[in-house]
Amino acid sequence: MSDLAADDPLTTFLAAIPYARFLGMSGIRAGDEMTAILPFSPHLIGNTQLPALHGGVLGAFMEMTALLQLSIDERQQRQPRTIDVTIEYLRPGRPLTTFARADVRKVGRRIANVHVEAWQETRASPVAALRGHFMLSAR
């Protein structure tokens, strides 16, 4: 069981990205499956009345989850580049820990299609979803 050691691409990827630290996100791996985790923090709030997480934060967290999953699957030398994302907001993101999992639907020679879903207390009641295309670097 050496695959959770310091050379884990997940740990390396997250530690190297200032914006991932700004969000405060982390991830857990179970084999080739990865769950991204965004603990609640007051600076993530976008609506103080509800209160709710900023929609941009949920979008950013899911985009980062897609990039993380691709970095694990594809062993990218460089970070993939986002081409486009479509974000669907299903429920207000409450001031709780948010989780996300990415499903890499297709990896072509240069472009990957990834679907991501984010949830809080109940996996079956997602708060948001993202679909996106990402340009892969040379392998």
Add this chain to the structure above:
Amino acid sequence: MTSDDAFLAAVADRMVRETPQAVALGIEFVSAAPDVGIMKVCYRADLVGDPHTGVLAGGVITTLLDHVCGLAVSGRNGGGSATLDLRIDYMRPAEPGRDVFARAHCYKFTNSIAFVRAIAYEDMPEDPIATAQGAFVLAGAPAPSPAP
């Protein structure tokens, strides 16, 4: 300054000073007119998404675009709206070290939904970093039926 302008400026001021995520990113209000808003985010090393290039994270642009869309929507309904969906196309990386502006235009209101387009850029909207298209649910709109 007309009463419309004063109202928009007050909404924009609240959006940048009283929204914790906007404060954390350092989002600043630039200008507003009916159905149009401009905001910016200043370059900061802790917002970089790719340490090899120093380019701001896509998520920073996403949040700026979402936020400025909210401003463009706010003139008609007093400020309350929730994002239904947002599609973002990334044309090119933001230039490292430079501030990023975003301009949003709400081009259609229905009773319950606002349709908005937005562009992120450094110098001019004709040379975009990213473009966005979104639909926003207006506060006070009839509640949708509960999810099954």
